Amino acid sequence: MKNRTLCxxxxxxxxxxxxxxTGAPGAPHLRHSKADTSLATSTLLNKSTLGSGWVVASHSTxxxxxxxxxxxxxxxxxxxxxxxxxxxxxxxxxAIAQSTHVFATSAQAATAxxxxxxxxxxxxxxxxxENLSAMSAPVYxxxxxxxxxxxxxxxxxxxxVVARATTTKKTKETVYLDVLLxxxxxxxxxxxxxxxxxxxxxxxxxxxxxxxxxQLNKG
Amino acid sequence: MFVWPRRPSFLQLVGLVTVGxxxxxxxxxxxxxxxxxxxxxxxxxxxxxxxxxxxxSMPPAGASLRARFDxxxxxxxxxxxxxxxxxxxxxxxxxxxGACCSAMGYADYSRQIPALAxxxxxxxxxxxxxxxxxNWSVAFVRKLTAFNDTILLTNxxxxxxxxxxxxxxxxxxxxxxxYRWEAFEGQAKELIARRRYTxxxxxxxxxxxxxCGSGKMGPGM
Numbered sequence: 001m002k003n004r005t006l007c008x009x010x011x012x013x014x015x016x017x018x019x020x021x022t023g024a025p026g027a028p029h030l031r032h033s034k035a036d037t038s039l040a041t042s043t044l045l046n047k048s049t050l051g052s053g054w055v056v057a058s059h060s061t062x063x064x065x066x067x068x069x070x071x072x073x074x075x076x077x078x079x080x081x082x083x084x085x086x087x088x089x090x091x092x093x094x095a096i097a098q099s100t101h102v103f104a105t106s107a108q109a110a111t112a113x114x115x116x117x118x119x120x121x122x123x124x125x126x127x128x129x130e131n132l133s134a135m136s137a138p139v140y141x142x143x144x145x146x147x148x149x150x151x152x153x154x155x156x157x158x159x160x161v162v163a164r165a166t167t168t169k170k171t172k173e174t175v176y177l178d179v180l181l182x183x184x185x186x187x188x189x190x191x192x193x194x195x196x197x198x199x200x201x202x203x204x205x206x207x208x209x210x211x212x213x214x215q216l217n218k219g
Numbered sequence: 220m221f222v223w224p225r226r227p228s229f230l231q232l233v234g235l236v237t238v239g240x241x242x243x244x245x246x247x248x249x250x251x252x253x254x255x256x257x258x259x260x261x262x263x264x265x266x267x268x269x270x271x272x273x274x275x276s277m278p279p280a281g282a283s284l285r286a287r288f289d290x291x292x293x294x295x296x297x298x299x300x301x302x303x304x305x306x307x308x309x310x311x312x313x314x315x316x317g318a319c320c321s322a323m324g325y326a327d328y329s330r331q332i333p334a335l336a337x338x339x340x341x342x343x344x345x346x347x348x349x350x351x352x353x354n355w356s357v358a359f360v361r362k363l364t365a366f367n368d369t370i371l372l373t374n375x376x377x378x379x380x381x382x383x384x385x386x387x388x389x390x391x392x393x394x395x396x397x398y399r400w401e402a403f404e405g406q407a408k409e410l411i412a413r414r415r416y417t418x419x420x421x422x423x424x425x426x427x428x429x430x431c432g433s434g435k436m437g438p439g440m
Contacts, residue, residue: 119369119371123368134396137396138395138396138400140404164381
């Protein structure tokens with residue numbers, strides 16, 4: 001129980017940090033329209049989709065994290081016309097977040113997709129996980145691999161980074177960070193799943209991918 | 220699109236992973252070595268001082284190994300508290316000197332320096348392995364760290380990297396997860412991906428370039 005409280009505290013600390021700068025170098029031009037923002041919002045998962053046991057965290061969804069610029073794709077030549085982020089869903093030792101972005105054209109969405117594919121995406125995922133390290137409690141990546149999905153949407157991809165985290169009590173825990181991406185026409189949605197000790201099941205992630213694909217294809 | 224750092228939900232991701240590592244993070248005991256490390260404000264102050272007094276930032280020219288040791292063992296710019304952001308803001312020519320974690324020992328130092336010279340000569344790694352881990356430049360550290368941004372190991376290569384932990388004296392690239400760890404991680408990626416180094420060879424390099432000092436301060440692993 002104590003651990004759960006501590007988890008919540010740290011989660012709150014992590015997401016309550018200052019919002020990221022949208023005008024950061026390499027960021028796409030933002031020209032959000034009402035219609036495309038609605039389109040992005042319509043693709044977001046809700047609690048009922050996830051099934052039982054999930055709760056919506058009450059934390060702010062803004063935050064700040066550092067991914068080395070070299071690992072961040074340059075999208076400054078692209079225009080984003082809509083965007084939406086879902087809430088943070090949690091259950092013991094697992095959490096899910098989602099965001100969707102709509103680009104000005106299908107070609108731009110395809111370009112953005114191509115630029116984020118490995119190695120950049122996985123390198124960035126690795127950096128994010130390893131950035132959780134503390135001085136005497138390192139977190140280091142042990143493996144990464146591609147998650148397999150049926151061709152549910154125009155573009156589907158998934159990656160998992162596995163890391164080992166060490167405690168001062170000499171125990172080790174395994175951390176899993178999964179990223180699922182689906183793209184259709186001008187829209188691209190990203191699902192981020194993190195888990196401690198055991199990864200998300202393939203069936204659960206396939207189900208989420210099917211749901212997202214259906215929502216994307218509807219839009 | 221993937222939610223990169225500037226995107227709120229990617230920011231959440233760290234929170235998510237933090238959930239996973241929270242159990243670990245809260246149990247962290249601040250290493251005793253941190254007590255002798257410079258604070259970041261001290262580091263900031265050290266940079267211009269180092270630049271202004273270039274002669275004082277280097278051991279005496281032509282100094283004996285003992286004299287180099289005597290000089291370096293009193294230096295404190297090789298702090299494990301240096302962040303990546305601080306590294307970026309430091310002058311490239313600045314030297315990071317001294318031990319990062321515990322006091323330097325002459326017996327170890329006098330073995331390390333010739334061994335590193337031999338290793339670099341035999342392997343042609345002078346551009347990747349420091350000749351003196353207690354006296355290296357910010358530029359050199361940046362070069363090694365930058366490999367992390369561009370090299371994605373395959374799973375077979377990743378296995379070599381993580382297996383090297385087992386063979387390393389500190390059971391890790393460095394005795395604590397600091398800027399040196401990240402530099403040696405990048406270095407290992409380069410050596411594994413481009414030079415086909417084995418886990419034993421990586422561990423050998425890590426052991427040779429240990430800059431933690433000679434005290435007993437394991438990484439808690």
